[in-house]
Amino acid sequence: MESGTTSNNFLRTLIAEDLRSQKVTQIVTRFPPEPNGYLHIGHAKSISVNFGLAEEFGGICRLRFDDTNPEKESQEFIESIQADVAWLGYRWEGPVRFASSYFDTLYGWAEHLVEQGKAYVDDLSADQAREYRGNLTEPGRNSPYRDRSVDENLDLLRRMRAGEFADGERVLRAKIDMAHPNMNLRDPILYRIRKAHHHQTGDAWPIYPTYDFAHGQEDAIEGVTHSICTLEFEDHRPLYDWFIANLPVESQPRQYEFGRLNTSYTVTSKRKLKQLVDEGVVDSWDDPRMPTVAGMRRRGYTPAAIRHFCEMVGTSRSDGVVDVAMLEHAIRDDLNQHAPRAMCVLNPLKLILRNVSDEHPPIVAPAHPSKPELGERALPFSGELFIDAEDFREEANKKFKRLVLGKRVRLRNAYVIEAVDVQKDAAGEIVAVVADLIEGTLGNDPEDGIKPKGVIHWVEASSAVPATVRLYDRLFTDPAPDRGGADFMSFLNPQALRVVEGALLEPGAAAAAPETRFQFEREGYFVADRFDHREDAPVFNQTIGLRDVWAAKA
Known part of the structure; x- marks a missing residue:
């Protein structure tokens, strides 16, 4: 894509019309990651959509952590996500926000639903709740606890809040419709008992709201006009709207969905990425073989190239898989223009x-x-x-x-x-x-x-600096390593990392600062490792080759 052009993006058209018709006067978006892992290439797309559209239309975008699941969250992930967003070149409006900052308000709204007869405390076990819920072809059944009185529900909810009950003993559910064809509206859970230490609120709360209950209300509190998320939340939108309609919220945000970014030869499931780390297949979440933003940064990818790639693939209403070669082309093209040469x-x-x-x-x-x-x-x-x-x-x-x-x-x-x-x-x-x-x-x-x-190419013998050079390839050999029931680990590429000790480097490149990128002439594009590189002991990571060798193999 030439500089100055824009790709197909239905959200751009929608927002332009909302502003033209005065439906809204200022665009407010948000990027709301859960702090339970490192961001990956799919998140980079979401970041570029939310922050990019706000930039384009003179609006604001906020960074908010939906931290409602403390057992899987940590300060490490919070800090890494902030660093990734900033490295990609985006700036959020105001302070970093947290769902946990609104816990008092959310709990008050939970009591409001109980008082309105629209929520109840349920004693069904998890297995019983699944049985009562029904399935896609059969309606669910009402819980035997669904018709408790308002007073009894308020008493039980307050005792849940006080920490009187054990984990999993009771939940608070919305009272909507157990026969609804949309499973998300079959009396969804609003609060569950979870006596877990929270990274922001400590031990103040023995109960935590679900993502579905918290998300839309956070948007309303923050005055979000366009709550943009990926397509898997489309079936959750009626629930999002139900909460907005039945709570005394401060504004009326709207949810819009776009197709998530999936690339070939890649897995982006946080569970699978965590498995790669936990089993030592890669060294860390920021290993240059990982599709995380931190991994791509350490690999030598540039923020400009990643942003250009996200714009280049467009924003549509349907999911699809983009050939990772398109991302590699964007990286190669950017580095060819901007990376100094070395040997x-x-x-x-x-x-x-x-x-x-x-x-x-x-x-x-x-x-x-x-x-x-x-x-x-x-x-x-x-x-x-x-x-x-x-x-x-x-x-x-x-x-x-x-x-x-x-x-x-x-x-x-x-x-x-x-x-x-x-x-x-x-x-x-x-x-x-x-x-x-x-x-x-x-x-x-x-x-x-x-x-x-x-x-x-060559180097002079007496001045050349011995260096460690890490040569990287795609982590998987199959374009769809996690398709169907396949074991994605069986497609690991044994040549994904080769370490060359004793390479010889021209002295000027050895003296470069960490994260300096070069084209090593006739070899490819490389970056001085952001953590390991030193002038007296250079360490360079291969970013990408000079040409697409995978295309030649095909």
Whole structure:
């Protein structure tokens, strides 16, 4: 997509009409994650929709944690989510909000429903409640406790609030319709007893509201105009509207659903991502193999590329699967435009230039071939260099466009050379290539019209910095690793991570700050690890290759 263009987004059309008709005068959206895991690529889409639309129409977007399930939540997740949203380039309006900040109000509204005869305390066990609920083809049955009096229900609810009952002993349910074709309206649970320590409220509450009961009311308290969520909440919208209609809320938000973002070769279930972490398949939630925002950041993906990808795929009313190659293309395209160049030799082989002295001045090369504003870099140069062993053959056919005995290639940003001999160890392995530098060939336009077969990268021997380089590939070998009942773990890619120790890096790249991205010329795009990289012990993660190798395999 060209800069300045917009993709198909039905929400954009809807909001524009709401503003034109004065149905609303200012757009208020919110991003409401549950703090029970790290955000992933699907959440990045939701972030871009909620924050992006608010930005576009001069509105505001708030960050709110729907923290109604303390047993699965933690401060770690809260902090990581805030960091991810900020890293993607978005700023929320006002302070960070929490569902738990509204617990007193929500509980008061629960009592209001009881007083109106629209909620009751139920003693059915979980198994009994499932039996009474019915299924998609059979209506449910009323609980035997459904017709308790208002006074009895209020007494029981207040005793639940006081912590008198055990976990799971009772619940508060809305009194709607046990025969309703929408299962979500069959007397849904509003409160359950859960004597769990809460990361925000401590031990103040032995009961917690359900997400369905809390969510819409939080929107109303915050004056949200467009409550935008993914398509799995479409069947919950009638319940959302029922609560808004039956409670003394401060505003009337509307819920709108869009198709969630799913990408091929990826799993985004929090349970499955947690399994990858817990079983040691990956090192952490921010492992560069993970589809989490933190993982993509550590992999070297850019916020601009992720945002562009989310806009590029559009926002529709139906779910679908986007080829992950589209995301990879967005990353590759952004890095090609903005990442400075450097050279790193992954599999070093010594190159001896027999007609070059060690006093040779540095080679001056551009930091980026088409961005002079990024400046230049000085590359030390001498009679001993290192090239990649894959770039040399004693003999080769015409398809091999690199260094061969008796043939010429160009050293990237430097001279044309001709290989004349090899040095071998006692086992017959090549330990060095001997070559001659061709005078007058510095730069890309040789004076004598010499046309070498190819171009290879290199580093100067005495100044090169040993580095650890992590080479990454897709985590799964199957485009739909969690389809149906398949065991997604059986599709793990054994080549998803390869660690190269002893790679040699040009000194300027080694000195770069963590999270600095480079194109390692002829190798791909890499980033200095945000945690492990040091100038004296560089660690670089591969972000993406120079081309789509998976397309070639297909």
